[in-house]
Amino acid sequence: MKKLRVAVVGLGVGTSHLEAYARIPELFEVAAICDLDAAKVAAATVRFGVARHTSRLADLLADDELDVIDLCTPPNSHRALIEQSLAAGLHVICEKPLVGSLAEFDAVERAEEAASGMLFPVFQYRFGNGLQKLKFLQARGFATKALVTTIETHWRRDEDYYAVAWRGKWATEKGGCCLTHASHAHDILSYVNGPVKRVYARLATRVNDIEVEDCAAIAAELEDGSAATLSVTLGAAEESSRLCFVFADMTVSSASPNPYRPGLEPWHFKGRTPKIDAAIRRALEEYAPSLESFEGQFARIHASITAGAAKPVTLADARASLELITAIYHSADTGLPVTLPIARDNPAYDNWTPSRGGFPKAVDHV
Structure with a gap:
């Protein structure tokens, strides 16, 4: 080798x-x-x-x-x-x-x-055995119809983190919590459920005195018709990352205690009926763990x-992630829902920095 x-x-x-x-x-x-x-x-x-x-x-x-x-x-x-x-x-x-x-x-x-x-x-984040078990089940015919998904990225970043000169600035960091901190978790949404079709976002800077956003509430519609909500903050007292996927046949949720490795086990898999639940358990007995993170x-x-x-991870995967963040920033900037894909004549195609230079601020340090 x-x-x-x-x-x-x-x-x-x-x-x-x-x-x-x-x-x-x-x-x-x-x-x-x-x-x-x-x-x-x-x-x-x-x-x-x-x-x-x-x-x-x-x-x-x-x-x-x-x-x-x-x-x-x-x-x-x-x-x-x-x-x-x-x-x-x-x-x-x-x-x-x-x-x-x-x-x-x-x-x-x-x-x-x-x-x-x-x-x-x-x-x-894709390469955790908890998340890979979900992909394993999907490949075997489970979890094919998504209903709703929730993804929470609730972390903490204080003033010392932003003492690094390039952080917290549009010109150098290029974005805040949605780009730098939650993009891995948000990538999992498309990795599991496919492309995002429409986004409506509300962003704010409420934790630190920085240019970029540190709080977000986002609603998304996927091409398969399912809905997702994405919640992000950098002001959490206790850090956590949680993902919950509700499918027609099963509900799947992450439970890793490590907020920076939510794809790791344990993950919980619950079939909608006892028969489905038993079939899931049998299928997972065949899962072979692999290297993670x-x-x-x-x-x-x-x-x-x-x-x-x-x-x-393909360049198409990376583009989907960047297109989602572009839609999030453009929606929050305009106050309107944004439909994907982002066309080349969209002003956010070349630069997703908000036209007003940032989002609503209400910083109140504890």
């Missing part, structure tokens, strides 16, 4: 990526790390035993022995770094948000089409690069 040589760029969430690579050393070798912060580089060098480090992406792009660039930098840098890395002939793994607009997405998609390497968006996605990426397996 070929071991891929990867360089991790950005040592914020990149540290979690390094932890994942360390758990699958038979698949990846971390050949280098890159960050502008010398203290972060020094700490990561010691912790993960990576000898090579740099503060310049150009140093990595000139390395003929690298296979993959893993981008974990602030959102406003993603497009340029993706395009540079693909042009250098490397495969690219990139954290969310992949880019900062639908126009930028279309640009990097064209860049991948012209390159020898592949671009892999990161949506690690970042290492689960990275292992699947390894298979895509080395064995031609399908991408674990």
Whole structure:
């Protein structure tokens, strides 16, 4: 089995990526790390035993022995770094948000089409065995008719979090709780139930004195006719992530105690009748657990690069996520429901930043 040589760029969430690579050393070798912060580089060098480090992406792009660039930098840098890395002939793994607009997405998609390497968006929440059990059941004919779905992302971010200069600003973070914190959970909505058709959103900044939103209430209609509600806040006293899918034949809900890994077990599966319930239990006896979270996605990426397996998360998946966030921001900005897909002549296609520069503010620090 070929071991891929990867360089991790950005040592914020990149540290979690390094932890994942360390758990699958038979698949990846971390050949280098890159960050502008010398203290972060020094700490990561010691912790993960990576000898090579740099503060310049150009140093990595000139390395003929690298296979993959893993981008974990602030959102406003993603497009340029993706395009540079693909042009250098490397495969690219990139954290969310992949880019900062639908126009930028279309640009990097064209860049991948012209390159020898592949671009892999990161949506690690998909690869938890609780959520994968639901996908397993769907593949076997259960949970085919969705009725309603609720997704809650209730986290806490205080002033110290926003002391990092690029956070909380439209120009650099590109969005708030809907983009940076809840996009993984919201991705699960389409992953399970298919495309979103219409969105109505209300956003506000009520927790911190920042430009971007930190509270949201969103109603969505899906193409299959089902309805969903999405609730987000960064002011929760106790952090939690909860997903509940109500289908005609069963109800499924997450119960992971880890708010940052809601796809992990336990998940609860309840059939509408005793007969369905028994059939669900029998089917789940055949489920084989697999690697989860970042290492689960990275292992699947390894298979895509080395064995031609399908991408674990496609660019179409990433576009759906960006289209949903575009619709959320445009709806909250205009006060109107937004129908997807977002056309190129829609003003939000090039820039989803609200026309008034933000959403209603009522910050009252405790």
